[in-house]
Amino acid sequence: MDPDRRSLSTYDLLIEGRPLAEILVDTEVERVTIAPATTDLSSADIELVANERRSYLLKDALSAKDGAGNGLDYILIDCPPSLNLLTVNAMVAADSILIPLQSEFFALEGLSQLMLTIREIRQAANPSLRIEGVLLTMHDNRNRLAQQVERDARDTLGELVFETIVPRNVRVSEAPSFAIPVIDYDPMSKGSLAYKALADEIVARYQNTTAAVVEA
Ligand SMILES: Nc1ncnc2c1ncn2[C@@H]1O[C@H](COP(=O)(O)OP(=O)(O)OP(=O)(O)O)[C@@H](O)[C@H]1O
Ligand SMILES: [Mg+2]
Known part of the structure; x- marks a missing residue:
């Protein structure tokens, strides 16, 4: 979307308590709306420190009667x-988390810190938080380091790593x-084909889950 079309933003949602419906802006893409952010949000971290519900603001906003009921099937929270x-607000509010992993040297190191945080969030605030999957991205398969990152990720994380790269x-x-x-x-670009393959992979996982539930 054109950044000039932002009037209210996720800052107003989190800090000012404005309802999600007021913030959503339509896009050129059918059935996709955006709750835009501005750089205001970068100061939110400090402003929230003294707020007792500081980790729950997004969850509260999305589950408010005037919030999530906007006929949305999926909410993607870009972190x-x-x-x-x-x-933390995103992880407390979310059902699951999709982790993009750039095929670079320090990537796996950051990931282990993230896994610890996910464990803490589960214990403290959101026991049902799932890991949707880890997505290898910006991958250059001619690069030996990228190949190594892929091998390490698949060895340590197994099925959590999406097949799609x-x-x-x-x-x-x-x-x-x-x-x-x-x-x-x-x-038809390689990037587009990869994202479509990722969508198919995610849909297929859900179909398998549903099938498993029905069989049980
Ligand atoms: N597969 C890709 N191939 C080439 N360039 C890419 C690819 N994915 C992302 N980029 C580019 O890399 C930059 C960063 O991408 P993106 O904004 O998705 O990352 P990000 O981690 O969300 O960054 P930010 O921290 O700013 O939110 C952008 O300029 C984007 O166009
Ligand atoms: Mg980003």
């Missing part, structure tokens, strides 16, 4: 790359400047 109060692909990096998703910008 900052660091572990802070905003990330998103390759480094210039079309993915071009798409945002046109404010459209890469799968509309260049549907």
Whole structure:
């Protein structure tokens, strides 16, 4: 979306208590709406320190009667790359977490810290938080380090790692400047095909789960 179309943002949702319905903005993509963020949100971390429900603000906002009931099937919460109060709010509110992992040297190190945090959040606030999966991304298969990161990730995390890998692909990096998703910008690009394969993989997992529940 065009950043100029932001009036209210997730800052107003979390800090000012404005309902989600007021914040959502339609996009060019059918059936996708966005609750935009602005740089205001970067100060939220400090402003929230004294708030007793500081870890539950997003959960409260999404489960409020005027919040989640907006006919939304899925809510994707895009997190900052660091572990802070905003990330904690997301993990407390979420059913599951999808972890993008860049195929670089320090990637796995950051991941073990994240796994510890997920365990703590489960104990303290959200026992049913699942890990949806770990997605290897920005992957260059000619690079031996990237191959090593993939092997390590699959060895240590097993089935948590999605089979689908998103390759480094210039079309993915071009798409945002046109404010459209890469799968509309260049549907047959390697990046688009990877994201579609990821969607199929996730849908297939749910179909298996449903089947298993029915059989049981
Ligand atoms: N598979 C890819 N191939 C090439 N470029 C990519 C790919 N994925 C993302 N990029 C580019 O890398 C940059 C960072 O991507 P993105 O914004 O998705 O990462 P992020 O971790 O969410 O960053 P931020 O911390 O800013 O939110 C962007 O310029 C994006 O276009
Ligand atoms: Mg991001």
